[in-house]
Every structure is written in C-alpha cells, then in structure tokens.
Amino acid sequence: MKNKYFVIPTQIMKEKIPNVHFVYPLTSFSVGFSHTYELEDLTENDYGYINKILDSKDIEKLKAKKEKLKHLKGIIFEDFGVYQLLKNENTIEKIFFASHANCSRLTVASLLKYMDKVILSLDITVEEIKEITNIDPERIILYTFGPMPYLYSRRTLVRNYEITLGKKITKELEITEPITKKNFILKESDDGTICFDEKMLEARELEKIKAYAYFLNLDWLKEIDLPSWLKDFEEGKPLLNTTTGFLHQKTIYQLPPRKED
C-alpha cells in the first residue's frame, strides 16, 4: 500500500500486508463490534483495541492480562486507565482514540504529551482535521473508513426493549427517527450498546492530509478479500451506502437569539 493503514479486519490475518497494521477489538474489552478477539490469538505485530469505558472489574481483568498485553505492538483505547496501567511499558505503543473528545489542537497536543499517537475524533470537520493534524502529522491518525458510532450506553438497550415488547432477543436492531427518516443501527454487547449511523464513513478525502496513518474499520464488511479491497480503496473505487459524516457539517451549540429577544 502507498499509504500507511491501521485496519480492523473481519478475521485474524495471518499474512502480512505491507504498510498495514492490524487492529483487533479485544473480547470483554470492546463494545459494538461484530467480531472480537482473544488476546491470546494476537501476535507481537498486532494492535489490540479497547473501546470500552472500563469499570473496576474490567480494570482488574485487564491487570491480570498485563503480561500478555505488553507483548502486543500497540494498544488503542478510550479509557485513561489503560494508559495508567501500561505507561511504564515502553515497548507497547499507546494510541488514544476517543470517538468524540479529540477535537481541538490544544486537546491533541495535551494528549501527545502522554500518548505515542492520537486518532482524531469523528465529529469534526475537514478544516478542523487539517488544523489539528498540522501540529504533529507523524503522530496523528485519521479515521478514514468504517462505522460511525454516535452513542455509547452502558445499558443493554436492545435487550431491554425486546424484553418489554416480548420480542425475540437479539443483539442488533435497526431503528428510524421518524421526522428525519434517518436510520440507525444499535449493536449490543453484554456490557453496553452502541448506536451507529446505518451508513459507514467514507473519508478518503482525508488521505490528502499528511498524517501518520489512516484508520479503516472493516468490522461490518462481509466476505471480502482484504488485499484486493484495500487496493480498490486506495485507488478510489466507489463504495456504496456511505456517508461523509461531519466532515462538511459544522455543528453549532448556541441557538441564535429569537426575534423578540
């Protein structure tokens, strides 16, 4: 590959692909994934992914696995407890990825005092991404393809709903907001639920911004041949049913004053 990629595949990858690092969501420590993996199945070339907000029991379980964790190439996480646990382990690369909190230059610069690398959040615009990446392109990773998580709940929202309505228990549900007709997908683990956009983010335009690497989350894809999919991706082959998310949608937070005000 011409660019450097961090890739969440749909299965354990035995074969190496040049310029590609594989990232595996860890079982019991990740939420909202179709595929998760045991730490024991990963090698020293792999990155583990922990997107769960860890409670006291989780952190104890993680401590018990510290020796195995240390032998990974890197760990990507959203909970500072993971950093604290591994901060003196210099061999493992520590990459911080908060879906909605790494949104400014000052924030990312602060994080980079502690972390080896930072993945920028998903709710910022292309302009913001350019400005932030400029502060240290060699240590910033851009989320370029994959599911768009919008809400992370500790509750089992799908299960609770299905129990109430006497439905068959599943771990996934598609819902529609009736005014905007926007569809969302809820994916549930035992420890929580993530609400995603029904469409995946397609942000190949970010590859024009110089960054350390680009992050591709392929968890939702089915029966793909990864090397050829990556080749098509890099060559710009169109992808169906995608969104550009917030790349061109700047949000507001203070409502304009009413006319009578």
Place this chain on the structure above:
Amino acid sequence: MVELLAPAGDLEKLKFAFHYGADAVYIGGVNYSLRANAKNFTLESIKEGVTYAHERGKKVYVTVNIILHNEEEDGLLEYLQKLSETKVDAVIVSDIAVIEMIRKYKIPLEVHLSTQASVLNAESAKFYKELGVKRIVLAREANKEDIKKIKEETGLELECFVHGAMCTSFSGRCVMSNVLTNRDANRGGCAQICRWLFEDQNDTFSMTSKDLNMIEHLKEMISLGVNSFKVEGRMRGIYYIATVILTYRRLIDKILNDTLTEEDVSYALKILNRCANRDSAPQFFEKLPTEKEQYFLGREEVSNQDFLGLVLEYDEQTKTVVLEERNYFKRGDIVEFFGPNTKTFTYQINQIYDEEGKKIEVANHPGMIIKLCDIPKVEAYDMMRIKIVDK
C-alpha cells in the same frame, strides 16, 4: 462532612439553593459550559455569586466542561485567569487541554474532573490525580464497587450524582444531537435525542431513561467515602431546587445525627416523586439497570403546578403572609407551607386578599401579589404548595 451540591442556572437559583440547605453550587459561565442555552453567569455575576456564597461559608464551582474545538481555543486562557480572580472554589473540567492549561500557567484554580470524563476505575482516576485533579465527579454509571475501589486506591475527593435526569449514554459519549439537529451535545447544545421516539418497523423504540434517585442509599454512599452529593438540573426552577435540596438536606442531617427513620425516607420519596416529571430509580448503584429503569411504551410528563406561591413577607403580629402567586389556587384549597426553618404544615385557604386588601375568590395570575391571614409563622422565601402527602 458530606457536601450537598446544588445546580444553579442563575443568581436567583444560587441564592435559593443556599437558602434551602446546599453547601455548594455549580454554575456555568456564558462560554465553555455544557448548558449553552441556559441563562448562565457572566464573570460579573460569578463574582457576585461567589461573594454571596463565601459570606455564608458556602462554595461555588464553575463548569468549564465542554469538549474544545479549535474555535474555542482563543480566549480560554484569559477566561480561566479571570475566573480565578473571582475566587471560585473550583472549576469542573472534562477536556485534558483545560487541565493542562491550568497547570502550565499555574492558574490558582482547583480542578474537579467532570462526569463527562466517564471515570469508572481507579487507574483512570490515578491518571487524573497525577495531573493535579483534586476531585472526580464519577460517571453516573459507577456502581458501589467502583466507588469503593476508586476511593480506597486514590484517596481523591469523590462527587456522585444522587438525583435528577440521566443521559442514556455515558455523558460525553453521545453525538446524536449533532447528527439530528446539528447542535453539538459536547459543547452545550444537547437536544436530548435519547428522549425522542424511534420506529422499529411497526413498533415504537425508546431508549429513554428514568431519573436517578439515591435517597435510599445515601447512608451507604457516605460509608463508601463519597464527599459530595450532587443534584442535577441547572435548567430547573426554584421550586424544584428548593424541594429537592431541602429534602436531601434534612435526610443528610438525620443520617449524620443518626436519627434517620424509614418513615423519613418514605416521606422524602413521596415528596421527590411528586416534584419530578419522571419516575426515578437508583440506576447503576447496585446492578446494571434493566428494562424497568427505562421508559418504552410512551410516558406522560405532566407539568408540575404544585408551586402556588413564594412568601415575600410575614407579619407576626397580624399573622399575615404576602405571597407572590405562581400557580392557580382558590378559596377552600388545602395547601402546605415549607421552608428551611419552617416545619412543613397544612393550611386551608379560607380567605384570599389582593394587594389592595380586597377579597378575591381565586389567585389566577402568575406573579400577582396576594395576602393570606391567620398563618402560623413562616419566613420570607418559604414556599406554598398544593398539599402533597401526609407524613
């Protein structure tokens, strides 16, 4: 001593919170705070609030808890420096950049970590402790094991929500508002999408949470080492603040005096349930909430009209009270008076007089001044409400 921490959306609410027994309040500035569409406080009004609080031995914390975007960077340093000049007792922060800025420029501000940072484990708490954070507002998802472990392993001051609305999401981990209304939830624009209804083919899907209510676990929380009990609701009115804060004040004092009875708890639950517009539960404290802690098949949120009047003056000689009317009442109604120094009592309205002393049958204009006679002793800022329950 455990602190009772109240929300205050403006100076009036700050004063009512203190009057009704809060030890401290948390307020938001015009910028950098998560209730962007509340009235909020200018630097001048923060200073006024802090002076008012300190004269009474109380504290004021200011939220600076947005997730920064590039456009908020300019002005942040100046704002923090000016905040420190107002002598606020602490700032409540979630973005690491704000904490780093306070450290780097040695701004004399005590830092409390916002619940937006979702701390549930001791390692994460240690990380923030090393950054200089003095207190952590734990995630609302913290259970008693989490609280115990974090306290034991860090010794940090812990602040826990005890009452009020719950996000469905971990606070700070939701951008549904951004998606559906373009209003940034993490910069104070949350449109509360988790209270909207969604469609699941032919059924209605809801993810709405019931509220939090920790009345029955306060004693245990104190024994776990919780330092501050926090009530949610910077957008709430003075009646809600007065009722909730007074209820918690009396329970906490009874716990500390070891005089709390089951009857007290039961009465408090009835008062609080009546005051809120949603049902409530202890949520995550003992177990993962189930379907019982959520709403599904529609719900009714009834606007509360229990608050009938605010006491402005009381004449002990004539036993006459001057009230500012808030909701409709009429001759013959049975009401209650309550206040921080007034034992709640029931009263039947036999006669109502308007401001000029003319007899009237009903009080039906919010804000109108009325007089009632033959009232046992009350104080200014006591409140009159519909008779709710017998103790």
